[in-house]
Amino acid sequence: MSADGFADIAGLVRRRAGIVLTDDKGYLLETRLAPVLAKLGLPSLGALGAKLRASPGEAVERAVVEALTTHESFFFRDGKPFEHLAALLPKLSAARGGQKLRVWSAACSSGQEAYSVAILALDAFGPQAAQRLEVVATDISGEVIAKAKQGVFTQFEVQRGLPIRSLVRHFAQAEGGRWRINDAVRALVRFEERNLLADCGGLGKFDAIFCRNVLIYFDAPTKTRVLEALAKQLVPDGVLYLGAAETVIGLTDRLQPVPGERGVYALAQRRAAA
């Protein structure tokens, strides 16, 4: 691939999604963009780069970004944040006097993270769950949001992280050996296409935000920008969960790690005041 092609494609993905593609990612572009090239009838990534420079159009830009985002996810990923939230939910609910709790799964991919939170809520609150908690789940990718809304997962997907008792309790067998999540779980989650680089303030304030395994793709200034925007959407005693390879340290002083809780962060002023 020509250096020009790489620069055009990487520039687009960085501008639209914040994702940094380093020079060693040539192989990734080759593999992931092959179907996009076939669909557009273009002979090479160099030709795609030229198209992006000349007159890409919204549909082409979206297709390129979709192809180059990584959507890996699984139920109850990393365990600990969900254990932390499970212990927190009854306390927060009591502190709010029954007011509905709000959890945001930002960069939710195909929905496993959001549905894991909803399952926790059903397990904690039973039939009252819909009155006690709502999950807003967003992602830049329209394709994964559409899949997430369906709530249908393959055998492989449900085997990754989902305890068997949750599978039996919250899913029904669907066509083709797949599993459909029950309406009671789905009713707790609202999915929306949203870019974390855009203003997400309209989503409102949250008691807990999961923003995991997406900051790793951004450069430091973008991480700071996103973290500070997330901080503004946390209620004063809210918590932010980041992925195992992510942190706020060196990026913002508005958030601080919660001592002894890996991957859990709180607003700095609350901790200073506590």
Ligand SMILES: C[S@@+](CC[C@H](N)C(=O)[O-])C[C@H]1O[C@@H](n2cnc3c(N)ncnc32)[C@H](O)[C@@H]1O
């Ligand atoms: C690796 S998945 C992580 C999914 C889930 N949070 C987890 O930890 O299992 C990363 C997700 O981030 C999304 N993403 C990438 N850039 C984004 C952006 N600028 N705004 C919103 N979502 C983005 C991708 O579409 C992808 O679904």
